[in-house]
Amino acid sequence: MATEQFCTFFLAAQLFGVPVPQVQEVIGPHDMTPVPLAPEVVSGMINLRGQIVVAIDLRRRLQLAGRAEGELPMNVVVRSLEGAVSLQVDEIGDVIEVEPATFEPPPETMQGSARALILGVHKLEGSLLHVLDTERACQVPATLEATSAER
């Protein structure tokens, strides 16, 4: 069976991965412009060589605890249907090759918004690789402002 390659990263000490073909590039901490009134998962916009890319804080997206003060997030720029989106993570891991056989859907006990975003896990030796639904992760729940603006 064909193996699949994942670009891995860490969020609150958990190992996550997105399929390599979906990743455009990985960049370090980047100058960011905040967007007032944006949903809180949007941490801002970055200038990626002239292209304006929205950055989404994956910690907030997955409802994890916030990053400690002074800890700078790394950017995993992925290709989504809406164009490039930067997913902000704690730390970048290796590119890992996995067998389809090691995959398992998430347990029923997994709660919260994360359930919609995590397709399942690959059982690695000594750890679990959470497979992220990239497209979903790039979507932002309906903007508060947008709904309130309609009055």
Added chain:
Amino acid sequence: MFPAWHATCNTISGAPIMDEIVKDFLIESGENLDRLDQELVKLEAEPKSNELLASIFRTIHTIKGSCGFLGFARLEKVAHAGENLLSRLRDGELSLTADVTSGLLAMVDAVRHMLSEIQATEHDGENDYQELREELKRLQGSDEKPAFESPAAKAEEDTPLSQPAWTDDLASEAARPNAGSSNSPGEVQLQAGWLEPPAASAAADAGPAAASGDSYRPTPGKMGGLLVDRGSLRPEDLATALHEQELGDHRRLGEILVGRGMCKLEDVLAAQQILEMRQRETGTETVRVGVSLLDRLMNLVGELVLARNQLLQFSNTTQEGAFSRVSQRVNLIASELQEEVMKTRMQPIGNVWNKFPRTVRDLAHNCGKEVRLEMEGQETELDRTIIEAIKDPLTHLVRNAMDHGIEAPEARKLAGKDATGCLKLRAFHEGGQVNIEISDDGAGLNRERIRTKAVERGLVSAEQAARLPDRDVFNMIFLAGFSTAEKVTNVSGRGVGMDVVKTNVERIGGTVDVQSTPGRGTTVRVKIPLTLAIIPALIVRCSGERFAIPQVSLTELVRLDSGKGIEMVHGSPVYRLRGQLLPLVYLSQTLKTAPGAEDGLPERKKPATGLQSVNVVVLQAESRQFGLVVDDILDTEEIVVKPLGKQLKGISVYSGATIMGDGRVALILDVLGLAQRAQVIVEARESILQEKRVETRQTARDQQTLVLAENGLEGRVAIPLSIVARLEEFPRTVVERAGAQEVMQYRGQIIPLVRLSEIIPATRDAEMLAHGGSIQVVVYSEGKRTVGLIVDRIVDIVEECSGVERLAPRAGVVGSFVVQRQVTDLLDLPAIVRAAVPGLLDAAETTEEGT
């Protein structure tokens, strides 16, 4: 029609070639059809014009020929029916009636429909328009000629016009082929015969040769000459072949040549292709370029402009002369490139207007009116994206004018007017914007009716309504909610969806205004920006971030020292701007970036600016003015508008984002969205109140806004802001010389520079003379001419109403008065410019009169 040929072509040369041919056919036919629409309508006006008829005939014939060749049989049938009808017209056997025109237009519509079918499915659809063809046949009249003639009989009348496969040139050179040869369907068959497999591959081979034809410029545009030119044929052979034709060989020149082995088949086909290509491009040196490529180019230029901005910022901080010269040059090249690329996206507004003759004709026909359409300024150019956006609103306005504006012929005669109404479209550039006017000479808007309606709808009180000036009354037709009611009546005039027109125009940063004289007509004026891709914007800072405000919505900037003048109306901050209350909106509060702004308590709205001055950006949203309070006003800049990611689309206060000179992203504020969010625009009532304010404000005009500048150590001068085009700061290096005159390059123009210090001498110290690396320039425009006035330093912009005292008049000074406790000279800028650059402005005026 020729599936076998298709198949061979595809297998040999690959599908893309076939696709290309069909694509070209679609594009070309689309353009041809648009032209047909216009020409048919024109023909109705001058039915005797043989030129028009010939042109129409040729167009239809080309379409028919091409689709026969490409195997779209149904399409060919419809076109053929139209052609038959046209040929009767051309031969004078039939005269043009409204019915005939309608029939022909219906044929054009059918062809258009089938073309879009082909575009979608690559087939010409199932509908063979039996009824339409019957109708066209009926219109031909039942007499004499049958609708479908035999190819042989028809060939004769076709030959003088174009032939699809063999070019005109070829046909004429080969003398006139006998009727026996071939034409139309028959001819295509012959063509198919020629293109048996070996020939098809030859055609494919000829592709590159034909494509490189642009570097190749043969002299005569005929088959024989071309072949000789390319060395494929010996001149004596050509002579022999031509002689043979004269002797009565009915075959085409190419056939003879190949038949006698004088020339290779491939060469004939290649030459034919070149001739066709050249014919297509006769006279114009143009290239078709995909819109997506242009968009990409535009994006890249946008990037370049950003990089240029960064470079300039960097060059300002270094002292390296060579470097700053290079960056200046890059600056100029980038600006020029930007302008040129913008031009490639420009399209004449005529592209939208082209369909109006048809619309007007059909509408007039339907509602029994007689209308003449006049168009002026078709060549006025606009960005492609704006053209797209303006299409529907314009169509709507034209329909409205037809529907409600222009009266029926009888009514017009009763009113003592010409029975034929006139609808006039006019477009022209003005002040970096495009103005489009749609005027009719109809009944005009009914003031009283609108007033009554407005009162009924509770938009104004009866008393207010009575006091409103006409212009305000007319503009009420653009209010939402007004239209729905109007649909029922249509007595008083338009209103159907006028609010939609307004919204659409405003979405692209434009404005709509209506003027009307009862009994004389109505004029709707639409003002729109030239482009949306790169716009001038004011950069402001708020809560540490920069924001861009499009300059179109900017009215003025006000700086309040230590927040003086801000008053509260039940907790809402306002400022008295020339005696009128201007609601203030704190950007930091609207964007919730200010600490503690979330709770939104009225007390919080109180400016926390103890001693600092307050910067107010006065903005215009719809008809409402409001003051946006920001932390800092930075600069004006040309910014490249980039769309926001989908994740942020829902936030109405932003219209996009841009990249600043330092590479950071800045958000572009959407003034309308901002006003809505800050609840500046609440109801239509408000805007009517506002209009009243505008009116009263004009009476309190003795106050004026002045630009204050330093001239030397003590000298202070003032220039009325109203005559200043722009205030700019440039690096000293921009100053160049043209003869004795100092000049600079400014927005693609060379503008003369005038140093104020040379006109009004003042004491200055050495430090001042060496002052920094930049100059401050007051840009002044008169007509098309622009002059820059270099001042020592621009100090402030103030509002002043105290009287000007005429103390010792000097050249260039109107008088003196006291501003900010300093005696200030009020400059007579036009006079200064005329004295310093004699003849410039006057010359400009005379040339303008001349044009």
